[in-house]
Amino acid sequence: MSEFPKTPRTSITRLPKRGAYDKETIYAILDEALYCTLAYSNEGQPFQIPTGFCRMGDKLYIHGSVGSFYLREISEKKLPVSIGVTLIDGIVLARSAFHHSVNYRSVVLFGKGEVVSDEDELYRALEVFTNKMCPGRWDDIRKPNKKEWKATLVLSFDLEEASAKIRTGGPKDDEEDYDLDIWAGVLPLKQEKQSLIPDPALKEGVEVPDYLK
């Protein structure tokens, strides 16, 4: 399967031409996003949590403390969740207020979390997660010890029901507005790395590793 089925929950009804359902597009957005928003509801009250995540194959993984209230809620009660990510690529500056917009790439998916108990899967999920946040980091650091593994809860979500919504390109104005003396275009935005801040307690002689340069 290279395309997700359009379900009533994932079909883009508003501006459907912005919708995408193919895995390649959806997985690329998921893999670029540094965090997701996990939404669930309990007795009609919606909640949401921003949290880090990673993808391996057709599963999405989140992790946290075994003491996390929301992780226990959604895993013990098998609550249905919605997981979303949004990347903002630019502000679209039209000639009219009405046609101002934003360039973005977003994904929403639906599923239920399963507690991951397989040790190999757990280990790989943490490795992929760490290297997603900082490529190359995993091989360099102290791996979790028994006590830390015991304190960590990892949930997996099958990627079965997902869609993306994407806007790209410049402003689309009303025909009669193109003659106005108003600047129009796109102000692109990008999340960029800044200069590294070394830990003041850094051991003497430890250099910045190549993967961080």
Add this chain to the structure above:
Amino acid sequence: MSEFPKTPRTSITRLPKRGAYDKETIYAILDEALYCTLAYSNEGQPFQIPTGFCRMGDKLYIHGSVGSFYLREISEKKLPVSIGVTLIDGIVLARSAFHHSVNYRSVVLFGKGEVVSDEDELYRALEVFTNKMCPGRWDDIRKPNKKEWKATLVLSFDLEEASAKIRTGGPKDDEEDYDLDIWAGVLPLKQEKQSLIPDPALKEGVEVPDYLK
């Protein structure tokens, strides 16, 4: 009131020292964020939508098409919603995998949307929203006409129940790990403006306005 009350829904239970409840902190995060995630549930199924927003005083405003399914759902059914924003400030690189973290500023609030029908409030909300995305833009552009106002739905949410969660600073490692030969510190991240992309259909002679330089 300069502080929001801690309610069962807004109290930070996991790492409570990261919690903040004062308006100044919460409003600064809301005012910096370019979009929010609005979560609601319908018959136990959670949904979430990323959307632009602005704040005026003690109210948060979102807008969209009168044809928007979710805006109609939450306004007609008076569904309780959760609105969240998250700003990622950096990746915290500890010596141990376990103590890796992220510097972030997030806000979650709870409320119900009210349809804004007062024309002055509508107008100001769109002005504040536009100038939030691009300071100075509103005075420069063609304002909405009657047809456009009719196609626009604006909802307001009273800011009554909100909290922030914030992490700043460097890694905190276990005592015995400080002697390891592993680089540790923070990789700061920042959403930055890139070079403007003029609309290919830009009218000849229209210059980039000062507020965009």
